[in-house]
Amino acid sequence: MPAHGPIVEDPHALLKSYLDHRRFRERQVIAALRAGHSDVPAIAESIYDGLDPALMPAARENVRAHLEKLKDDGLATDEAGRWRL
Numbered sequence: 052m053p054a055h056g057p058i059v060e061d062p063h064a065l066l067k068s069y070l071d072h073r074r075f076r077e078r079q080v081i082a083a084l085r086a087g088h089s090d091v092p093a094i095a096e097s098i099y100d101g102l103d104p105a106l107m108p109a110a111r112e113n114v115r116a117h118l119e120k121l122k123d124d125g126l127a128t129d130e131a132g133r134w135r136l
Contacts, residue, residue, distance in 0.1 A: 080117040
């Protein structure tokens with residue numbers, strides 16, 4: 052039972068959907084880097100096109116977290132705020 056929201060009847064499916072979504076976002080970040088976007092704001096804007104501007108700070112933090120994960124995995128580098136694969 053979660054701390055808020057409805058009872059989770061199938062936690063395996065719910066967690067799988069969360070993980071699938073994270074992998075999807077990671078692929079979007081990689082695609083944005085391959086397309087030449089190299090800073091967090093540009094990557095976020097390319098992925099979250101049309102997002103309510105009030106939500107963009109959270110979107111940028113999400114992108115930053117993915118970039119740090121890619122860096123930890125040895126797949127991306129950060130050179131003074133310019134990210135590369």
